[in-house]
Amino acid sequence: MPKYSTGLLNEFAPHIAELTKCNLPPMEEQKNISRSLINSFILNSAFFAKYPEPMHQYGISFLRKTEAAFQEYYYALELLSNYVNTHILYNDKPNEKLSQYFEILHRFEVLISQIYQAYMVFEKFLNLEKHGRFWKKGDGSSLEKISVLYNFSKHAEDKIKETPSLPGYHIWLTNSGVSCEQEAISFFEISELLQELAENASYYSNVKKVIDDVQSGAYDERINER
Structure with missing residues (x-):
């Protein structure tokens, strides 16, 4: 099987x-917290309130998507750690490097989708139409960045049609x-969003x-602090 040059790799996987x-x-x-959320909710709902x-x-959906986001985060962390720790080995197997890279990228796309959807369901749960949403367009927040990346991934066919010349x-x-053409979010910002979700x-x-x-x-104080 022929080897892929760095230039060819970058054409299909930028940077x-x-x-x-x-x-x-x-x-x-x-x-441990992220693995017990739904069980705690079911126990409370069945026997206490x-x-x-x-x-x-909305609560079930919010907790399920939060747990899923953490599952994807730890999976992506493991895959990316293995990838960079063995990247030197791929000098002789660039084909395998590309395949593994796309597997990691897929996990991050799923992670981003679960974070975004968790916050959207949480807005419904809190009825934030009355209290103000978590983010607004143009505010530069981490959630806005997540939203842009989520839509780039979800509507890939439209983005390709708009900019077919991009590599x-x-x-x-x-x-x-x-990153994408319009936005970038740091791993630290992603971890902060997950911390807030948790x-x-x-x-x-x-x-x-x-x-x-x-x-x-006490609940009114919590909402007002948000």
């Missing part, structure tokens, strides 16, 4: 030769994060505590 490090934060402290509909359904794929990985999911999965806080007035 692939520059991907030499894994700078994803390990997020070890969140592993239950959110009214449609909050209950290769329209989303790529760097040593610092994930904190909120942990709190709202404890339905009894949330209802107790509503009755005591």
Whole structure:
């Protein structure tokens, strides 16, 4: 089988030769929390207290997507770590390097989609039409960056039609994060979004505590601080 040159690799995977490090934060402290969210929610809902509909359904969806986001994060972390730690070996097998790179990129696309969808469902859960959304177009926030990357991935056919002359794929990985033609988000920003999801999911999965806080007035303080 013929070998792929660096130039050819870059044509199909922009900046692939520059991907030499894994700078994803390990997020070890969140592993146990992220694996118990739905179980905590089900236990609370079955034996202590239950959110009214449609909050209950939004809650299940929010927790499920948060757990899925963490699963994809740790999977991507493992794959990217293995990739950069063995990238020297691929000097003789560039074909395999390209295949592994696209597998990692796919995991990040799924991760981005789960983060975005988790926040969108969480907005519905909190009824933020009344309290203000998490982000606005043009605010430069991490969530806006996630939104742009999510739409680039979701509507790849439109992006290709708009800019057919651009080389290769329209989303790529760097040593610092994930990029497309219009936006870039750092791995640190991704980890911050996941940290925020974990904190909120942990709190709202404890339905009894949330209802107790509503009755005591502590919940209003939490919403106002947001």
